[in-house]
Amino acid sequence: MAWHARLQLDYLFERERSVARHLHSGPLRILQSLYPEGDAVCHNVLVHPPGGLVGGDRLDLQVSAGPGAHGLITTPGATRFYRSAGELALQQTQIRLAPEARLEWLPAEALCYNECRAENHIVFDLAPGAELIGWDVTALGLPNAGQPFERGQIVQHLEMPGVWLERGRIDAADHRLMNSPLGLNGQRCTASLFFLAGSPLERHRRQQALDMAREVIEASALKDTVGATSPNPQVVMVRALAPLVEPAMQLMQRVWAAWRGHFWNKPAVKPRIWAM
Numbered sequence: 001m002a003w004h005a006r007l008q009l010d011y012l013f014e015r016e017r018s019v020a021r022h023l024h025s026g027p028l029r030i031l032q033s034l035y036p037e038g039d040a041v042c043h044n045v046l047v048h049p050p051g052g053l054v055g056g057d058r059l060d061l062q063v064s065a066g067p068g069a070h071g072l073i074t075t076p077g078a079t080r081f082y083r084s085a086g087e088l089a090l091q092q093t094q095i096r097l098a099p100e101a102r103l104e105w106l107p108a109e110a111l112c113y114n115e116c117r118a119e120n121h122i123v124f125d126l127a128p129g130a131e132l133i134g135w136d137v138t139a140l141g142l143p144n145a146g147q148p149f150e151r152g153q154i155v156q157h158l159e160m161p162g163v164w165l166e167r168g169r170i171d172a173a174d175h176r177l178m179n180s181p182l183g184l185n186g187q188r189c190t191a192s193l194f195f196l197a198g199s200p201l202e203r204h205r206r207q208q209a210l211d212m213a214r215e216v217i218e219a220s221a222l223k224d225t226v227g228a229t230s231p232n233p234q235v236v237m238v239r240a241l242a243p244l245v246e247p248a249m250q251l252m253q254r255v256w257a258a259w260r261g262h263f264w265n266k267p268a269v270k271p272r273i274w275a276m
Contacts, residue, residue, distance in 0.1 A: 002056030055084030105134030
């Protein structure tokens, strides 16, 4: 039986505190709100109790943040796309930020098992003055467990309407894509970190963010397969290829920490669950 789950998560700024309000149907919910850095930022852990998706499963997540609110969302572990008999497993996320709202979208990786059929679809809608730091990390197969990604496919869709769109289809049978130097070149983890703004960023602010990211990249073992760019005045990005999830996620966290200080003058207070 296919699982269909939905969660509406709204951040509001009330009495000098960011608070979370939520409604859910099916196996998708958040845990208790945490405030490891004070009332201004509300940390939440998004949980999907079944632990993964098979063909026909669908997760719908609607996130909003009101004026002045600041939310941080992470997950306790990977989103697992398991083998499918033919139907698509879909994870669909819509994020809307009001003016002067902030959000950090920091889930664990999407893990694609052999023979999965999956789509990870995320749309970001930011009002003028809103800002977001997020990442999207995808692992293909389980190389350390001897379970390579030999068949199956995943579609990745990241969009800020009218500003930025990235959509790609990774098919395990496309050997040029999977192994060519013009494709993944044998790497089995892709990662993107992005800063999105509802209003154009000043050129010096974008350049400083790129310089910070490149300094972190230069000190990383992945430096030959990572790049930082700003495709337009509202987007700053880091893209990485890695053989495994762990080095890619470590790099993403280091750049996130640098950007948090640069853009928001906030120290990198890691969600407590990352230490578990």
